[in-house]
Amino acid sequence: MTYQTLLVEIARGAATVTLNRPEVRNAFNEVVIAELTEVFQELGQNSEVRVIVLAANGPSFCAGADLNWMKKMATYTPEENLADAEQLAEMLYQIFGCPKPVIAKVQGDCYAGGMGLAAACDISVAVESAQFCLSEVKLGLIPATISPYVIKAMGANAARRYFITAERFSAKEAHRIGFVHEVVAAEQLDETVAQLVNAIVNNSPNAVIEAKWLVEDVTSAEIDEDLLAYTAERIAAIRTSEEGREGVASFLEKRKPNWLLPVN
Structure with missing residues (x-):
C-alpha cells in the first residue's frame, strides 16, 4: 500500500x-x-x-x-x-x-x-x-x-x-x-x-472481533429480557464456533491454540 x-x-x-x-x-x-x-x-x-x-x-x-x-x-x-x-x-x-x-x-x-x-x-x-x-x-x-x-x-x-x-x-x-x-x-x-x-494477536481473532462489538451492543441497550436473550445467544454461538471449540480444547489438552502466529 x-x-x-x-x-x-x-x-x-x-x-x-x-x-x-x-x-x-x-x-x-x-x-x-x-x-x-x-x-x-x-x-x-x-x-x-x-x-x-x-x-x-x-x-x-x-x-x-x-x-x-x-x-x-x-x-x-x-x-x-x-x-x-x-x-x-x-x-x-x-x-x-x-x-x-x-x-x-x-x-x-x-x-x-x-x-x-x-x-x-x-x-x-x-x-x-x-x-x-x-x-x-x-x-x-x-x-x-x-x-x-x-x-x-x-x-x-x-x-x-x-x-x-x-x-x-x-x-x-x-x-x-x-x-x-x-x-x-x-x-x-x-x-x-x-x-x-x-x-x-495472541487471543482468538474471532473472539476479539466479537468482544469489540459486544461492548457497543450492550452499552447501548437496556438490561431487560431482550438483552439477556441476546447475550445468551452470543455466548452460545461463539462456544460452538471453530475458534471457540479450539480454545476450550487447547486449554483442556494443555497445548497452545492453533491461532497463535509463528515466532520469527
Missing part, C-alpha cells in the same frame, strides 16, 4: 498506520481523509491483520484540520461543505467501525479533529507530555463530526466543559476523565503499545 500522507507497515499480525505530515503537525485535509478511509477499509478486511496501531511522525499526533484546507472550505457552497463534512464523518466511522481493534499511539499533542481520531480507536496510549484541546469554538466552530466518539470516550460532563471552554488539558487529565487508557513516559511508549499488540 502506497499513500501520499500515510506510512503503512504490516508485521506479524499487526498493521501500523502512521500519519506522515509532521511539517503541518499531521493536520488532515481531503487527501488524508480519503487515504485514512481507504486504508482502514482495506486493513479491516485483511485476514493477515489482527490489530491496527494508529501512530504519527513528528512532535504532534494530530493538530486537527489543516488550515489551508479550512480556508478553502470557506469558499465552498453549503452543499459542498456538507459533502466534505460527510467524508470526514465517514473516515472517523471507518476507524471506529473497523472490525479489527485499533490502538491510538499518541506520541504528542492531540488537538481538535486529532482528538476525534484518538477517540475513534478502541485503546489509546499517550505520552505524559502530550497536551489535548478541543479548540473548535475558538474558531467559531463546533466539534460536531468527532462528538460521538469524543463523548463516548470522556463522558458527557467532561465533554460539555472542554467543548465550550476550549481549554488545553494534560495527558494526566485525559486519563482521569477516561479519554486515554494509559499515560506513559516517552521512552516507554513503544514497549507499552507493543505489549498491547502482543496481547491482542
Whole structure:
C-alpha cells in the first residue's frame, strides 16, 4: 500500500498506520481523509491483520484540520461543505467501525479533529507530555463530526466543559476523565503499545472481533429480557464456533491454540 500522507507497515499480525505530515503537525485535509478511509477499509478486511496501531511522525499526533484546507472550505457552497463534512464523518466511522481493534499511539499533542481520531480507536496510549484541546469554538466552530466518539470516550460532563471552554488539558487529565487508557513516559511508549499488540494477536481473532462489538451492543441497550436473550445467544454461538471449540480444547489438552502466529 502506497499513500501520499500515510506510512503503512504490516508485521506479524499487526498493521501500523502512521500519519506522515509532521511539517503541518499531521493536520488532515481531503487527501488524508480519503487515504485514512481507504486504508482502514482495506486493513479491516485483511485476514493477515489482527490489530491496527494508529501512530504519527513528528512532535504532534494530530493538530486537527489543516488550515489551508479550512480556508478553502470557506469558499465552498453549503452543499459542498456538507459533502466534505460527510467524508470526514465517514473516515472517523471507518476507524471506529473497523472490525479489527485499533490502538491510538499518541506520541504528542492531540488537538481538535486529532482528538476525534484518538477517540475513534478502541485503546489509546499517550505520552505524559502530550497536551489535548478541543479548540473548535475558538474558531467559531463546533466539534460536531468527532462528538460521538469524543463523548463516548470522556463522558458527557467532561465533554460539555472542554467543548465550550476550549481549554488545553494534560495527558494526566485525559486519563482521569477516561479519554486515554494509559499515560506513559516517552521512552516507554513503544514497549507499552507493543505489549498491547502482543496481547491482542495472541487471543482468538474471532473472539476479539466479537468482544469489540459486544461492548457497543450492550452499552447501548437496556438490561431487560431482550438483552439477556441476546447475550445468551452470543455466548452460545461463539462456544460452538471453530475458534471457540479450539480454545476450550487447547486449554483442556494443555497445548497452545492453533491461532497463535509463528515466532520469527
